[in-house]
Amino acid sequence: MSRNTITLALLALAGSTAPGLAQIVNGSFETGLAYPTGPNIFAAGTPSPWVATTFTPDLYDNTGVDGWGIGGIPAYDSMFKGMAACQGDRFIGFAASVAFGGLNESFAQTTAPLNAGRTYTVSACMAVDDLGKAIPYGGPFSGRGEVGIYLNSSLIGTFSQNTASLTWEGRSISFVAPSSGPATLEFVAQLDPNNSNASYIGLDDIQMVPAPAATSLLGLAGLAAARRRRHT
Ligand SMILES: [Ca+2]
Known part of the structure; x- marks a missing residue:
């Protein structure tokens, strides 16, 4: 292996976690006006470039300057009351229910171009409000649902249900990209897989990056440990 080849390999390795290779933007929902005409549960709260693809996912804002206050508006029965965002000030809440003829709220954005055959990792913070509230709005939400992740409408994985109430996990x-080019990455709320109870799920800090090379996994494990400490 020539010195140039080694240098290129090291550069590729160093770049594997660089922000410039992030495949999505605004994954923490921190930027952009969510409710141009004011908070409203009948309007989607997904800030650009996210778009609601089914019904109306809700934006929660710990500062209350845009979107719902930290306790939610009274009409929504204080969903996620007291819940701080996992990262920054804002997060998305969305529902799965059998009410209204079946409801699986979802949202999506178009990724930066993918490379066919390359492995990518999608990660997020996930929480659930399963305290049985919001009966008029598809509740009672007492389940701990899953989140289906779709690439160009094909299921590529599932975020498994939370193991505790009102706790970011x-x-x-x-997944391996099936083709090159931009793709639609979509998150779909699902019922509790154990009892089919309606579920109201929070997501924050969504990231999508090329999978790191094996030799950098140790460093990533250290970063993950640091992140866990910061959130406790
Ligand atoms: Ca956030």
Whole structure:
């Protein structure tokens, strides 16, 4: 292996976690006006470039300057009351229910171009409000649902259900890109897989990056440990 080849390999390795290789933007929902005409549960709260693809996912804002206050508006029965965002000030809440003829709220954005055959990892913070509230709005939400992840409408993985109420937990899946070019990455709320109860799920800090080379996994493990400490 020539010195140039080694240098290129090291550069590729160093770049594997660089922000410039992030495949999506605004994954923490921190930028952009969510409710141009004011908070409203009948309007989608997904800030650009996210778009609602089914019904109306809700934006929660710990600062209350845009979107719902930290306790939610009274009409929504204080969903996620007292819940701080996993990263920054904002997060998305969305529902799965059998009410209204079946409801699986979802949202999506178009990724930066993918490379066919390359492995990518999608990760996020995930929480659930399963305290049985919001009966008029598809509740009672007493389940701990899953989140289906779709690439160009094909299921590529599932974020498994939370193990505790109102607690951010890390979730991730990996997949191999089936084709090159931009793709639609979509998150779909699902019922509790154990009892089919309606579920109201929060997501924050969504990231999608090329899978790191094996030799950098140790460093990533250290970063993950640091992140867990910061959130406790
Ligand atoms: Ca956030």
